[in-house]
Amino acid sequence: MVGLGTASLPRASTGSSRYAQLFGRAGSVVKLVLPFVFVLAIWQASALAFGLSNYLYPRPALVLRTFGVLVAHGILLSYTETSMWRWFVGVGVGTAVAIPVALAFSFYRPLARMMFPLINFFTAIVELAWIPLFVLWFGYGFKVIVLSIGYVTFFPVLANTMSGIGQIPKVSVQAAQTLGANRLQVALHVLLPGSLPGTVTGVRTGAGYGFRSLIGAEMIAAQSGLGYMIFESRANQLTQRTVAGMITIGVLWLLVDRLYLRSIERATVERWGLVRKAR
């Protein structure tokens, strides 16, 4: 009996772990979907309870149909593409400017101290406040939107890259110096890769800010894109499109965060064993 018991034990445990795996996967899907189903149910129930018109309070069924129409006309795909491209370029521009500035600041600490109040000052000025001037200078469209996304991306990338550089052990820099590295080589081989955990955090934060900025800027300064659709649909008495646009934004962000930003982190910081230090 004892022999049988011990013999059957491993089989039982693999069986249960397989169950756990299956349940785990299904469970995680349920956990992901359940809150959304809950919100959807409240939406439907409240629409019935309030009895408002579809113009004032579009119902789920109508919004779903609207998605169908938007997809069929190619509007949704084209606007999504336009918006995502603007966002991507904007985040890229903001990051590309912030990293050299962070390196310069870390090389010339007095400069950094001098510049911090100025940086703080501009951080406080929300990018939407710039848009009137941006439009005046660049007209409606791509440049203005990219600029405002780049603007909001710049600050968190700068701050987090700086703090990432601050966390590099001094001995790493010294090691490079005793191997013959000059300043530029220290920046290239030590500061830049060493600050990457910070930079990645900054880009994630900045990309989030930029994503909101995208919609705001498109409402004001664009003739296309999801922000434009959300804002203009009300004027055209198509509030269901506004809601469809809102949902699209949310879903896009979920996808971007899962697929794109997480994978950047995995490809770099986690492989180097830095992630425990970074968090």
Next chain:
Amino acid sequence: MASALSGAGRSYRHDSLAATPDKCTLGRVEVKEVCHEYLSPTDKTPVAALGPVSLQVSAGEFLCLLGPSGCGKSTLLMIIAGLFNPTAGTVVVDGVAVTGPSRERGVVFQDYALLPWKTVRSNVALGPRLAGASRREANQVADEFLELVGMPQAGDRYPHELSGGMRQRAAVARTLAAKPKVLLMDEPFAAVDAQTRGVLQEELIGIWARTAQTVVFVTHSVEEAALLADRVVVMSTGPGRVQEEFPVTLPHEDRFSRESATRVAEVAASLLASVRTAQPRRPRRGGSWSG
């Protein structure tokens, strides 16, 4: 193992990278009246941590700096490396005053200081890369030095995947691959377990016998000093000064054998007696780099 070295045994095969044609006559270190002060963290008054210290290391000599905690031996090493500026005095290597860090003076740090974002191979290849070698050349040099330290398979791994002993081997390989005239080692084996330490010490002597570089090796272990050094400089605290010098005449190749264990132990015992008298009379706090 021998593939990293030419038949002459004294100069490296990659002559384009070897800065020094004959290591035997280069790597002479003179420390002249060096002092170091640091500001006390409590009242910001200067505290003398080191000196004045004067000593000379001949080309190809293996010198151990030995002393109790707070004697400033690590500080002195960092000053020789050019990573610290002395408050007074100069360090001269082959007639040229030290003004900052340079690849002439390679350092093996206590906590390895491998760059975690580079593979072991890229870490070791860094010195040649910085000196202008192509990636292929540098990687080839790196592989040779990894073989020299007995880890030819580890090139593609990242430092965090290695044990402490392996990391320190890689750190030694990295420093050697930059072809320094002087090898500065700051308690390099203090963080590894005793058994690994013994292996690493013997390997280091094996490598040194072939490269014939000048080595300045900081340790607080009398046994380690007795096993490795041509000459041991015992330092005292408050502020750190040279207390006594011991030439160790036992042939290097014999020191790790069981037969000479008692003679090595005798050397260690006399070193220990000297270190005991070098202990501070009252406890005091050393500088940030005090070993």
